[in-house]
Amino acid sequence: MVSTKDIDSLHKQEESAFDLSAYLAEKQAQVEAALERAIPVTYPEKIYDAMRYSLLAGGKRLRPILCLASCELAGGTPEMAMPTACALEMVHTMSLIHDDLPAMDNDDYRRGKLTNHKVYGEDIAILAGDGLLTYAFEFIAANTKNVPAERVVRAIAQLARAFGPAGVVGGQVVDLEWEGKPDVPVETLNFIHTHKTGALLEACVVCGALLAGAPALDLQRLSSYAKKIGLAFQIVDDILDITATTEKLGKTAGKDLQAQKATYPSLWGLEESRRQASLLIDAAKAELDPFGQKAQPLRSLADFITNRSH
Numbered sequence: 535m536v537s538t539k540d541i542d543s544l545h546k547q548e549e550s551a552f553d554l555s556a557y558l559a560e561k562q563a564q565v566e567a568a569l570e571r572a573i574p575v576t577y578p579e580k581i582y583d584a585m586r587y588s589l590l591a592g593g594k595r596l597r598p599i600l601c602l603a604s605c606e607l608a609g610g611t612p613e614m615a616m617p618t619a620c621a622l623e624m625v626h627t628m629s630l631i632h633d634d635l636p637a638m639d640n641d642d643y644r645r646g647k648l649t650n651h652k653v654y655g656e657d658i659a660i661l662a663g664d665g666l667l668t669y670a671f672e673f674i675a676a677n678t679k680n681v682p683a684e685r686v687v688r689a690i691a692q693l694a695r696a697f698g699p700a701g702v703v704g705g706q707v708v709d710l711e712w713e714g715k716p717d718v719p720v721e722t723l724n725f726i727h728t729h730k731t732g733a734l735l736e737a738c739v740v741c742g743a744l745l746a747g748a749p750a751l752d753l754q755r756l757s758s759y760a761k762k763i764g765l766a767f768q769i770v771d772d773i774l775d776i777t778a779t780t781e782k783l784g785k786t787a788g789k790d791l792q793a794q795k796a797t798y799p800s801l802w803g804l805e806e807s808r809r810q811a812s813l814l815i816d817a818a819k820a821e822l823d824p825f826g827q828k829a830q831p832l833r834s835l836a837d838f839i840t841n842r843s844h
């Protein structure tokens with residue numbers, strides 16, 4: 535009989551054999567090329583330029599890569615998921631543009647460059663966000679090939695729900711409500727981040743598997759994996775806001791403290807926050823056990839979330 539210890543040691547061997555840097559470099563290059571092609575510039579050029587400015591400004595491309603990895607895990611091809619992967623990056627970029635606006639977080643730098651409104655003005659930045667948001671859904675519907683229409687509709691619905699009032703928008707509203715009040719209860723902080731950050735990461739993983747035709751039980755396991763990495767991602771984000779430099783982050787460091795924002799380190803301290811993130815990553819990876827070796831990219835991506843420097 536195979537024991538849990540045997541499985542753990544097998545996973546350790548698989549993890550050390552998997553080259554995450556090479557995997558990330560390959561997927562990032564594929565995503566960059568697809569994004570570059572996704573939005574051609576036409577009249578009125580100003581809006582397409584503004585959309586492309588933020589979309590092509592770099593970034594880790596974690597969301598599209600999670601979508602591609604999950605599709606592959608479920609037996610799909612990169613082509614089946616690439617339009618959705620690009621759309622996920624478009625809506626993520628949209629949320630960054632709007633988050634940086636003076637009415638929200640009011641930031642001057644993002645991805646190491648001036649924020650969209652600093653370059654194009656607030657009016658165009660709002661419209662560039664709106665353009666990316668709507669174009670993302672058009673892009674999935676018009677470009678997804680060799681996937682049954684019913685799966686495409688389910689992926690679109692999943693993404694729309696994750697990004698709307700039941701997800702990212704809802705999380706952002708509660709975040710704004712608690713601005714300047716550092717005594718946020720941990721339940722509220724969890725609500726904010728499972729919605730504002732976690733919901734989109736969950737949609738990435740679920741949409742990828744959905745497009746490949748994964749059965750309901752696999753979708754449930756992947757959703758549970760994604761919820762855990764989503765929260766860990768935010769805890770690490772809060773830690774980096776304190777420990778990393780503006781240059782490394784590509785956005786203004788120390789903003790949470792400056793805005794008197796409640797964060798996981800402000801509630802638990804840095805060490806306990808690191809421990810909680812690591813526990814969540816272990817629990818996320820445990821959800822992948824039934825998938826065996828083919829889940830290695832998702833396992834390594836979970837580790838990447840805690841080990842990242844920006």
Ligand code: GRG
Nearest residue numbers: 593594629630632633697702703706730731771
């Ligand atoms: C959703 C319709 C709609 C509007 C937007 C502004 C807003 C409402 C929501 C804010 C969402 C937000 C910015 C959440 C923070 C998520 C987060 C931690 C982003 C940083 O992600 P990284 O580190 O960034 O993956 P890169 O640049 O690498 O992609």
